[in-house]
Amino acid sequence: MLWDALTLQLGYNATLVAIGATLLGFAAGVTGTFLFLRKRALVSDAISHATLPGVCIAFMVMVALGGDGRNLPGLLAGSALSAWVGLLCINGLTRRTRLAEDAAIGAVLSVFFGFGVVLLTVIQTMGVGRQAGLEGFLLGSTAGMLFADALIIAVGGAATVLLVMILRRPMLMVAFDAEYAAATGVPVHRVDLAMMGLVMAVTVIGLKIVGLILIVALLIIPPVTARFWSDRADRVVLLSGIAGGLAGYLGAAVSASAPNLPTGPIIVLISFALFALSLLLAPARGVLAAVLRHRRFQRRVHVRQGLLALAQGQEVYEPYTRRLLRRAGLMRADGVATEAGRARAAKALRDERRWGLVRADQTHEAAAAQYDGLRDIETVLTRDQIDEIDRRIGPPHEVRA
Amino acid sequence: MSGEEFVPLSLTPLLIGICAAVACALPGNFLLLRRQALIGDAISHVVLPGIVVAFLLTGVISTWPMMLGAAGAAAVAVILIEAIRRLGRIEPGAAMGVVFTTMFAAGVLLLEQTDTSSVHLDVEHALYGNLESLIWLDATGWASLLDPKALAGLPPELPRIAVTLLAVALFIGLFWRPLKISTFDEGFARTIGIRTGALGLALVLVAAISAVAAFDAVGSIIVIAMFICPPAAARMMTNRLEAQIGWSVLFAVLSAVIGYVLAGYGPLWLGWADAVSAAGMIATVSGVILVLAAAFGPCRGRAGAPGTG
Amino acid sequence: MVELAAKQGVRPTDPSVQASPLAIRGLTVSYNQKPAVFSVDMTVQLGSMTAIIGPNGAGKSTLLKAALGIVRPVSGQVTVFGRPLEKQRARIAYVPQRASVDWDFPTRVIDVVLMGLSRELGLLGRVRMRHIAKAMDCLNRVGMHDFADRQIGQLSGGQQQRVFLARALAQDADLYLLDEPFAGVDAATEKAIIAVLKSLKQAGKTVVAVHHDLATVTDYFDHVFLINTRKLAAGPVDEAFTAETLQATYGGRLATAQIDQIAGALG
Numbered sequence: 001m002l003w004d005a006l007t008l009q010l011g012y013n014a015t016l017v018a019i020g021a022t023l024l025g026f027a028a029g030v031t032g033t034f035l036f037l038r039k040r041a042l043v044s045d046a047i048s049h050a051t052l053p054g055v056c057i058a059f060m061v062m063v064a065l066g067g068d069g070r071n072l073p074g075l076l077a078g079s080a081l082s083a084w085v086g087l088l089c090i091n092g093l094t095r096r097t098r099l100a101e102d103a104a105i106g107a108v109l110s111v112f113f114g115f116g117v118v119l120l121t122v123i124q125t126m127g128v129g130r131q132a133g134l135e136g137f138l139l140g141s142t143a144g145m146l147f148a149d150a151l152i153i154a155v156g157g158a159a160t161v162l163l164v165m166i167l168r169r170p171m172l173m174v175a176f177d178a179e180y181a182a183a184t185g186v187p188v189h190r191v192d193l194a195m196m197g198l199v200m201a202v203t204v205i206g207l208k209i210v211g212l213i214l215i216v217a218l219l220i221i222p223p224v225t226a227r228f229w230s231d232r233a234d235r236v237v238l239l240s241g242i243a244g245g246l247a248g249y250l251g252a253a254v255s256a257s258a259p260n261l262p263t264g265p266i267i268v269l270i271s272f273a274l275f276a277l278s279l280l281l282a283p284a285r286g287v288l289a290a291v292l293r294h295r296r297f298q299r300r301v302h303v304r305q306g307l308l309a310l311a312q313g314q315e316v317y318e319p320y321t322r323r324l325l326r327r328a329g330l331m332r333a334d335g336v337a338t339e340a341g342r343a344r345a346a347k348a349l350r351d352e353r354r355w356g357l358v359r360a361d362q363t364h365e366a367a368a369a370q371y372d373g374l375r376d377i378e379t380v381l382t383r384d385q386i387d388e389i390d391r392r393i394g395p396p397h398e399v400r401a
Numbered sequence: 402m403s404g405e406e407f408v409p410l411s412l413t414p415l416l417i418g419i420c421a422a423v424a425c426a427l428p429g430n431f432l433l434l435r436r437q438a439l440i441g442d443a444i445s446h447v448v449l450p451g452i453v454v455a456f457l458l459t460g461v462i463s464t465w466p467m468m469l470g471a472a473g474a475a476a477v478a479v480i481l482i483e484a485i486r487r488l489g490r491i492e493p494g495a496a497m498g499v500v501f502t503t504m505f506a507a508g509v510l511l512l513e514q515t516d517t518s519s520v521h522l523d524v525e526h527a528l529y530g531n532l533e534s535l536i537w538l539d540a541t542g543w544a545s546l547l548d549p550k551a552l553a554g555l556p557p558e559l560p561r562i563a564v565t566l567l568a569v570a571l572f573i574g575l576f577w578r579p580l581k582i583s584t585f586d587e588g589f590a591r592t593i594g595i596r597t598g599a600l601g602l603a604l605v606l607v608a609a610i611s612a613v614a615a616f617d618a619v620g621s622i623i624v625i626a627m628f629i630c631p632p633a634a635a636r637m638m639t640n641r642l643e644a645q646i647g648w649s650v651l652f653a654v655l656s657a658v659i660g661y662v663l664a665g666y667g668p669l670w671l672g673w674a675d676a677v678s679a680a681g682m683i684a685t686v687s688g689v690i691l692v693l694a695a696a697f698g699p700c701r702g703r704a705g706a707p708g709t710g
Numbered sequence: 711m712v713e714l715a716a717k718q719g720v721r722p723t724d725p726s727v728q729a730s731p732l733a734i735r736g737l738t739v740s741y742n743q744k745p746a747v748f749s750v751d752m753t754v755q756l757g758s759m760t761a762i763i764g765p766n767g768a769g770k771s772t773l774l775k776a777a778l779g780i781v782r783p784v785s786g787q788v789t790v791f792g793r794p795l796e797k798q799r800a801r802i803a804y805v806p807q808r809a810s811v812d813w814d815f816p817t818r819v820i821d822v823v824l825m826g827l828s829r830e831l832g833l834l835g836r837v838r839m840r841h842i843a844k845a846m847d848c849l850n851r852v853g854m855h856d857f858a859d860r861q862i863g864q865l866s867g868g869q870q871q872r873v874f875l876a877r878a879l880a881q882d883a884d885l886y887l888l889d890e891p892f893a894g895v896d897a898a899t900e901k902a903i904i905a906v907l908k909s910l911k912q913a914g915k916t917v918v919a920v921h922h923d924l925a926t927v928t929d930y931f932d933h934v935f936l937i938n939t940r941k942l943a944a945g946p947v948d949e950a951f952t953a954e955t956l957q958a959t960y961g962g963r964l965a966t967a968q969i970d971q972i973a974g975a976l977g
Contacts, residue, residue, distance in 0.1 A: 036495055039492050039494065040494070041492070041494045041495040041498050042439055042442075042494040042495075042497065042498055044498075045439075045442065045498065092695075093695060096695065096701075097637060097695045097698075097701045097702070097703075098636065098637070098700075098701065098702060098703040098814055099633055099636065099637075099695075100436055100438075102436055102437070102438045102439050102494070103433055103438040103629055103633045105438075105439060106438045106439050106441065106442055106625060106628065106629035107626075107629050107630050107633055107688065107691055109442060109625065110442075110622060110625035110626035110629060110630065110684050110687075110688075111626060111630065111684055111685060111687065111688025111691070112688075113622055113625075113681075113684070114622045114623070114626055114680065114681040114682070114683070114684025114685050114687075114688070115681065115684070115685045115688070116681070117529050117622060117678045117680065117681030117684075118664070118677045118678050118681035118682050118685055120678070120681075121675075121676075121677040121678040121681065122668075122673075122677055124675075125668070125673060125675040125677070139509055213446075213502075213505060214502055214505065214506055214509075216498060216502055217498070217499075217502030217503065217506065219498075220495055220498035220499060220502065221498070221499050221502070221503070223495075224489070224491055224495050224496075224499055227491070228489065260513045260514055261510070261513070262509060262510065262513050264506065264509070265506035265507070265509045265510040265513075266506075266510065268502055268503060268505075268506035269503065269506050269507060269510065271503075272499065272503040272506075275499060279485065279488065279489050285489070285490070287488045287489070290488070293743060294743065297740070297743045297784075298784055298785075301738050301740075301745065301748075301749075301784050301785055302785055304749070305736055305738065305749045305785065308749065309736075317735075317736075318736065318785060318787075320785070321785070356958060358961075359938065359958065359961045360957045360958040360961050361961065362961065364961075365961065368961045371939060372744050372745045372748065372939060373738070373745045373748025373749060373939055373940060374745060374748070434812075434815065434816075575833060575834065576833070578828050578831065578833065579828075579833070581817075581825075582825050582828060584815070585811060585812070585815045585817060585822075585825070586806065586810070586811045586825075588775070588778075588780050588804070588806045588810055589804055589806055589825070589877075591778070591779060591780050592778045592779070592780065592799070592802060592803075592804040593799060593828060593829055593881070594796070594799040594829070636816065639816060640816050640817075640818070640861035640863070641816055641817065641818060641821075641861075642815075642816045642817055642821075644816075645816050703814055703863070
């Protein structure tokens with residue numbers, strides 16, 4: 001069953017949903033990366049919650065005009081409109097008042113959503129039996145999706161990806177350094193608005209599949225996941241798109257393979273699984289790698305401090321330092337350096353003297369900047385340069401610049 | 402309106418709404434100043450998985466297991482956010498987004514997987530609450546307030562949220578000085594021996610407790626709105642923390658009262674038959690108050706210069 | 711000679727450590743596996759005014775924050791008047807960098823100074839007239855008593871710095887640690903601050919400040935501590951603040967002409 005779903009053999013509708021979810025995931029992952037790099041990830045949460053009043057008003061207007069309240073393009077247009085108003089409110093609150101952005105986000109999110117709920121109850125009392133389905137926008141519902149709806153999602157997703165590709169340079173510049181971007185003539189404010197417009201587009205498209213509460217997960221989790229794997233912004237954008245698309249595809253397939261597996265939550269949970277794996281296992285930024293690196297680093301600090309103390313005939317007091325030195329065979333239990341310890345200590349001390357000269361010498365400025373107490377001098381200077389310094393050191397008392 | 406009608410039908414929901422609003426607004430002041438306003442958003446999202454897990458474990462819908470489950474979920478969320486933020490070196494907003502959406506998704510999935518059709522447990526209830534239904538059937542009028550028998554029939558949500566409000570107020574009163582100092586200048590606070598890490602965690606946990614207690618009665622939306630809107634509006638009224646707290650309490654009470662009245666009677670004035678969601682209306686009113694404060698508040702501009710908007 | 715090597719071996723019970731208001735041994739602090747401060751020893755003389763000097767990013771503020779327990783070191787020990795830091799909190803006052811707090815915070819000048827009395831006030835102690843009087847006196851000493859009721863966001867940079875100093879004065883400490891107290895302040899403030907610091911020294915207190923202006927070191931301070939990740943030199947100004955030690959500390963980052971000028975001023 002799952003295999004059938006993964007290979008898109010579960011019928012027409014499931015296939016459409018899977019394709020739509022994949023495109024949506026990719027578009028959301030790519031768009032969300034710019035938001036994440038701009039450190040405004042949670043703006044998407046406000047945007048998505050702010051769609052609710054728009055959906056309700058659009059429904060009421062369409063019913064009042066005698067049409068079908070559930071017309072998807074109409075509802076999406078309404079949601080886009082009220083999300084836009086919400087966005088303007090966030091901008092107004094942060095620019096015109098002393099409120100920080102997080103407070104503005106929270107205020108818009110809760111007030112718009114609260115107003116949306118009021119409107120939902122109004123619709124319930126309107127006595128039209130057709131409101132069923134509006135609640136579906138909260139958590140998404142792909143069951144009984146029409147071909148036309150799926151087409152809208154697929155086309156919308158593809159259009160968003162295209163727009164992101166066109167706008168990616170200015171958006172990256174603004175996300176990296178808004179002031180610099182402004183200085184080079186990038187219209188920062190307009191780029192920001194375009195970024196928000198794209199986020200809004202993704203939100204509106206995603207309403208039907210994952211719902212307004214969970215769509216923000218697709219905008220936030222894939223970028224955070226991708227960030228673990230690369231330090232280059234363009235790669236993060238691509239990886240994030242792939243992570244989002246993968247989650248969308250797998251989520252839609254898993255959800256179609258059995259009953260009671262709602263699409264939205266499944267997509268989010270798969271997205272999170274990818275994130276958790278990255279958090280733990282990513283080679284450079286992952287937790288496991290960081291823990292190992294820190295332990296190694298701490299050992300190096302203690303050993304080096306211990307060696308320098310030994311070199312000057314001082315006693316080593318920190319218990320951890322003593323333990324490390326003894327374990328490495330550099331020090332005896334009574335605190336006296338071994339043969340190997342004395343050799344290493346002498347080398348450490350000599351390196352310190354060399355560094356002292358290098359750091360006081362203007363011609364070695366670039367090398368001196370590398371100093372952090374641990375770095376081996378051989379990694380920043382050539383053999384010849386070190387020999388030259390050693391000649392200048394000579395006997396220890398002639399330390400002169 | 403007469404006491405015979407008001408006391409049984411409106412007094413208790415109104416009091417519960419007020420207590421819930423104030424219990425959330427109080428810690429909200431500090432969260433706002435610490436740039437942690439969205440913690441309330443995160444906490445209120447994870448309440449759902451908390452109560453679902455509690456239901457799965459106990460098999461019954463009863464208050465205490467559900468409150469414990471919700472509080473547990475809030476604690477787990479706070480710890481996860483902090484862990485992801487530190488371990489992954491991710492900015493707090495994104496870390497929050499990862500955690501609360503995932504936990505909410507897990508809650509929805511669990512709910513779909515289990516047979517809860519026989520019990521009253523659904524997503525919508527978690528979001529909107531059901532303030533209107535918390536009526537006091539044993540009351541016959543104002544005299545019932547002195548009648549022990551009638552008082553025994555009070556909806557249990559009222560004493561619960563009242564006790565929570567008291568506890569929150571006590572916490573803030575007791576730790577007023579350290580809270581204020583560590584919010585203003587964390588480095589200095591540490592040098593005079595304040596355990597800023599523990600205090601910050603305690604504040605978030607207190608916020609979580611008020612969120613859970615309020616959620617039980619009024620749903621998630623009010624919780625987020627009350628954490629942020631009254632303190633944010635109060636911020637524009639004054640440049641003193643003491644006064645800001647006072648304003649925020651006033652705004653919270655106003656939101657609850659006006660919101661409840663508008664939800665219950667507003668539609669009647671418009672000629673409609675039925676009331677609308679009180680929780681949603683309270684959130685809406687708090688937003689209107691915020692907009693008014695942002696437009697006219699004497700201290701709405703940055704750096705405290707009055708009237709430079 | 712410039713002291714280049716670590717000195718892990720000073721016995722914690724050494725009398726010089728016992729008497730010192732602030733003694734640091736083998737301190738290493740790192741951000742993201744890059745030491746900002748590496749294996750530093752520091753012994754501050756009782757009753758001295760010590761300037762911590764070094765180029766940007768040399769670990770000056772980090773050293774101070776580690777001494778106060780605000781950042782956690784990879785290794786090393788800190789003692790204050792011969793006892794562990796935690797037991798001596800009441801004897802230390804700290805003046806952080808101005809930029810480290812949100813000046814839009816809803817509070818008045820007098821409230822900030824009263825924060826300096828919080829150990830005295832305890833958790834629930836009421837602010838009484840004598841506390842207010844003491845806070846006003848501290849404001850008076852920095853020339854800010856007319857601003858007691860102002861919201862802190864309305865102050866200029868120099869005024870903010872003076873309020874921070876007044877808060878430290880209210881703590882009645884024996885050891886004052888200041889992080890760049892003269893950064894971005896006006897000339898009047900700089901004068902006012904140095905006058906207060908000198909009066910503290912007169913009263914037998916010890917002052918340690920991160921300082922960035924080499925030209926004023928000899929006027930303001932009697933001891934220096936030169937750091938650039940490692941400790942490069944320390945001691946009385948006339949011994950440790952020389953062209954040679956500055957060259958070792960700043961390396962290529964300080965023009966030779968500048969060093970000659972300062973050394974010339976030193977005579």
